Amino acid sequence: MECSNKKFTLHLFYSTNYAFFVGVTTHMELSKTAFLSNLAQLIPMPDCNQSPRNMYQCQMGKQTMGTPCHNWDLQSETKLYRLQTPSTPLFRPVHHDNIFLDDFAMGTNAIVAVISYTGYDMEDAMIINKASEERGLAHGSIYKSEFIELDHPTSYFARDPDAKNLSQYMDSDGLPYVGRKISNDEPLYCFYDCDKSTYVVKMVKGKEECYLHSVKLCGRVEVKSPCKIACLTYRVPRNPSVGDKFASRAGQKGICSQKWPAEDLPFTETGLVPDIVFNPHGFPSRMTIAMMIEIMAGKSAALHGLVHDATPFRFTEEDTAIDYFGRLLEQGGYNYYGTETMYSGIDGREMTAQIFFGVVHYQRLRHMVSDKWQVRSTGPTDILTRQPLKGRRRGGGVRFGEMERDSLISHGASFLLQDRLLHCSDETTAFICTSCGTLLGPVTEIIEMADKPHHSETKETCRLCGHGKNISEIKIPYIFKFFVTQLASCNINVRLKCQEI
Ligand SMILES: [Zn+2]
Numbered sequence: 001m002e003c004s005n006k007k008f009t010l011h012l013f014y015s016t017n018y019a020f021f022v023g024v025t026t027h028m029e030l031s032k033t034a035f036l037s038n039l040a041q042l043i044p045m046p047d048c049n050q051s052p053r054n055m056y057q058c059q060m061g062k063q064t065m066g067t068p069c070h071n072w073d074l075q076s077e078t079k080l081y082r083l084q085t086p087s088t089p090l091f092r093p094v095h096h097d098n099i100f101l102d103d104f105a106m107g108t109n110a111i112v113a114v115i116s117y118t119g120y121d122m123e124d125a126m127i128i129n130k131a132s133e134e135r136g137l138a139h140g141s142i143y144k145s146e147f148i149e150l151d152h153p154t155s156y157f158a159r160d161p162d163a164k165n166l167s168q169y170m171d172s173d174g175l176p177y178v179g180r181k182i183s184n185d186e187p188l189y190c191f192y193d194c195d196k197s198t199y200v201v202k203m204v205k206g207k208e209e210c211y212l213h214s215v216k217l218c219g220r221v222e223v224k225s226p227c228k229i230a231c232l233t234y235r236v237p238r239n240p241s242v243g244d245k246f247a248s249r250a251g252q253k254g255i256c257s258q259k260w261p262a263e264d265l266p267f268t269e270t271g272l273v274p275d276i277v278f279n280p281h282g283f284p285s286r287m288t289i290a291m292m293i294e295i296m297a298g299k300s301a302a303l304h305g306l307v308h309d310a311t312p313f314r315f316t317e318e319d320t321a322i323d324y325f326g327r328l329l330e331q332g333g334y335n336y337y338g339t340e341t342m343y344s345g346i347d348g349r350e351m352t353a354q355i356f357f358g359v360v361h362y363q364r365l366r367h368m369v370s371d372k373w374q375v376r377s378t379g380p381t382d383i384l385t386r387q388p389l390k391g392r393r394r395g396g397g398v399r400f401g402e403m404e405r406d407s408l409i410s411h412g413a414s415f416l417l418q419d420r421l422l423h424c425s426d427e428t429t430a431f432i433c434t435s436c437g438t439l440l441g442p443v444t445e446i447i448e449m450a451d452k453p454h455h456s457e458t459k460e461t462c463r464l465c466g467h468g469k470n471i472s473e474i475k476i477p478y479i480f481k482f483f484v485t486q487l488a489s490c491n492i493n494v495r496l497k498c499q500e501i
Pocket of ligand 1: 433434435436437438441462463464465466
């Protein structure tokens with residue numbers, strides 16, 4: 001931090017001196033970028049972007065996986081996201097170095113080909129080179145901590161000495177071994193319950209596969225009684241998978257749609273295969289010129305072994321960034337426009353179009369499919385309405401609202417509609433009296449059989465008609481029956497016109 005202050009004062013000194021020599025101004029901003037926030041100052045050349053894109057990046061900058069701390073073993077934060085293989089951007093504003101962001105790196109340099117390839121990169125989806133992913137591109141993990149508290153004041157953590165097989169899961173202190181792979185439905189920890197005077201073994205419940213990163217006992221050293229709180233930190237491996245979110249620093253976010261085999265991806269004359277295939281249709285409407293500049297700057301930086309300054313307002317209409325980096329590329333033997341001849345990875349033929357190709361700093365965002373996927377056929381239901389519960393963790397359903405219903409009707413998908421809204425929802429069998437058309441009329445009587453003891457039969461009669469001649473079974477959503485009863489409580493009768501089919 002000391003160093004950062006020095007830099008700051010130095011900057012101030014220059015600015016004030018400048019004002020003094022010119023003699024025109026009395027007040028002056030410290031720098032042209034002083035009005036930008038910390039996040040905005042990390043965007044490369046935001047002056048070349050359409051302003052909403054810069055605002056999107058300010059949002060996404062907060063959602064990137066990176067290096068939130070260095071003391072991973074001491075942390076007990078509920079959830080921490082870590083990028084395993086970060087790298088420093090080759091095109092970055094001075095602010096990046098002013099705040100020493102390299103010490104808390106949060107992105108990866110990817111070789112990007114701007115090409116519409118395979119069709120799997122439609123609508124902001126992007127293709128990741130499978131070989132790059134396997135070599136560590138955007139690998140990451142989540143650190144989750146959990147506190148275990150023993151209720152009884154004299155209970156303590158200990159492994160049951162009589163249970164022999166427990167030793168493969170936990171140490172003699174009753175807590176799992178550090179570094180152990182944690183799988184569902186196996187013993188996690190053990191403690192002596194003084195209330196019941198027995199050892200209690202707790203199992204792993206509802207966890208995805210992870211590793212035990214650390215175990216910490218919480219309590220005061222001077223107090224002689226055993227510790228009753230333990231903090232278990234798990235490390236969940238989260239390497240990129242199809243459906244995970246990525247973004248460049250120009251608000252160009254996208255979902256990984258495929259991990260494409262490297263041999264099937266296009267390659268350049270030198271044999272370079274892209275890490276990421278970015279669809280060129282993402283450019284015209286978004287107008288993220290800064291990302292185009294970054295592709296060229298990143299490429300020339302890699303070429304000459306430099307890091308280029310991406311602070312805004314450094315270039316002008318006369319002296320453009322594109323020209324500057326274009327000339328640098330030319331000096332390195334590349335095309336002035338940053339394009340390259342590429343060959344199809346499928347048949348090896350030369351492509352007719354020149355492909356824009358370079359290095360972009362990509363961020364991995366913390367929205368991952370494995371946290372969001374949801375599926376349901378049948379499952380837990382609400383007691384009152386008998387309709388599916390909501391919520392991913394409970395195995396609930398995704399809301400199928402009126403708009404979704406209208407959509408299926410318009411497609412003529414009536415069987416699908418019935419499946420979702422009846423069979424997989426609150427389907428029930430109800431009795432209906434077809435003579436009076438009521439659902440509430442039929443009552444079930446249990447008739448004991450005189451000749452067969454402990455044997456009974458049921459008989460439906462309509463209490464409105466006084467007989468059970470026209471009672472039949474129908475399948476209806478339970479909520480309809482519920483609605484009819486509620487209307488009855490308001491003195492409204494519902495009559496259904498029935499037709500034999
Ligand atoms: Zn009736």
